[in-house]
Amino acid sequence: MGELELYGDRENKVEFVKTIFQRRYLPSLGLYGxxxxxxxxxxxxxxxxxxxIYIPLLLLLGIRFYRMVKE
Known part of the structure; x- marks a missing residue:
């Protein structure tokens, strides 16, 4: 729905989301802790x-990553 697709198939999409999650979200959460x-x-x-400021932002990003993987 109007979103730019940076990946060709489901496997690439899941791999892309996992990479972002591991390289950005988890280190950010660790640094916050x-x-x-x-x-x-x-x-x-x-x-x-x-x-x-930070907790709602992390929750929102986590929910969006989860939804992307589940789609």
């Missing part, structure tokens, strides 16, 4: 502000 653990005691306001 590390920063959360190191900054929570010293700057709770900063952590709360970042979490308010």
């Amino acid at each position: 590390i920063l959360l653990g190191t900054s929570l005691r010293s700057r709770p306001g900063f952590v709360l502000g970042i979490s308010i």
Whole structure:
């Protein structure tokens, strides 16, 4: 529906999504966890502000990746 197809078949699509997930989403989630653990005691306001923005973004991306794989 109006989306640009960068892949030819289902296998390429799933491989493409898995590559993006492994190279971008998981490291981003890990970095967030590390920063959360190191900054929570010293700057709770900063952590709360970042979490308010970052957690919904990560959830949205995760849901979209899941839907792409399931299609």
